[in-house]
Amino acid sequence: MRIMCKDVMAETLYDVLHDTSYRKKWDTNMIDTYDIGRLTVNADVGYYSWKCPTPLKDRDFVTMRSWLPLGNDYMIINYSVKHPQHPPKKDYVRAVSLLTGYLIQSNSSTSSTLYYLTQVDPRGSLPKWVVNRVSQFVAPKAMRKIYKASLKYPEWKRKHNPTLKPWMYPEQNTLPSVSLADLTLQRADSLENIDESGVREEKAQHSDDEET
Template sequence: MAVTTSLKVGEVKIPEDADFRLFKSMCEENDGWKLEVNKAQTMVWTKANELSDFKMVKVRCVFDDIDIATMYDVLHDPQYRKTWDRTMLEGAEICAINPNNDIGYYAIRSPPPLKNRDFVTQRSWLDCGYEKIIFNHSVNHSARPPRKGVIRGTSYLTGYYLVKLEDRKTQLTYVSQSDPKGNLPAWAVNKLTKMFAPKVIGRIYKAAKGYEAWKSKNRPEFKPWANPEQMMSSLPKFNPADVASDEKLAASNESLEEGELEEADFKDEDY
């Protein structure tokens, strides 16, 4: 069954309370999800959906020595991400919509035989103290048109849900409902998802352990995701004329051949 929200691919819209509640329920409820991995306080589920042949993925992990505020900052901070995200080719904030919404660009390095992917998304967030949500969905912005040789993926609804369990004990849940496009067979993407998702969580945890020391030397006062005046003064303002429709977004996708793919092509150490 598809997850539906008021947020549509290609449309810039400020999320409603119901959208945040729906994303929270996706993170908390496990009905219809298949448990794929359960080890070392990390659980991975998958779920079929009606939007594409690619399964939704959900990863939940409990960190016994990371406070929720630090984890939230790590997930937000674009400068710090450049230091730890080994899959990122390029990341950039394009514009600010309001103090809790922006539009950004993210390009992902894929190991052979896969083509690189990129995404343009509206990112939205909500900080309730003991729980925090960050999620995104794909839009199309004139500042970042499709690039030759890179496949433009689609995020229907992807993000993080953080819950404070104790002072330095945080539960992180990641949910992705997306489509990498191209001519990848569904089995390949679903296999990669199960391999890759737990590794991403591990890298986020390692990044969180080093964040406070890094931030103390890199503009410690600058956290635009938490300070509205910084958010609205540090980025260009959103112009609706720069965002194309869903139809144009779909038409702009370049179909690139990735050759014949076999399971043997996907080696765990590459991810």
């Protein structure tokens, strides 16, 4: 997907995608997110849980993320890993990010373009209509949320630790170190397959309407 972000600098988009404190303000689908530890100056491991429409079970991820400034452009990518201290939780389906990435391109000093590519296995035997709905509605809506959040971020950041940006300044990073030897690649075929194929579209549609 791609979205043009008028009146948003590329650096601002980059900050918004990194700033977990701010994400709690605008990501209404998020249940929880936190950083687990750092691997290098531009790579870490983190946790994210996502609220799914009733009666589907909520999903969560443990991912290794890396990022790289490219002049005036920026790139962030992640994929799922296993961490021994963060196993799958009872009330969640552990989804798998095979590869997810953002590319932020600067168009000018006041505008940018955000590209989003993701290959995710949500796990569970989901009905085809669920996958179609996510593809057609949920992801594009999330892109618009990121854009709107980016418009408000500079004002919010001025009031909340304006100089704290560990993704830009590694010396600010206080996360514990994570050894690469403690991580293993999380593939879709290594998790229990939870059957949600009996979920009816009417129930999920009703849940979506209530949330709206």
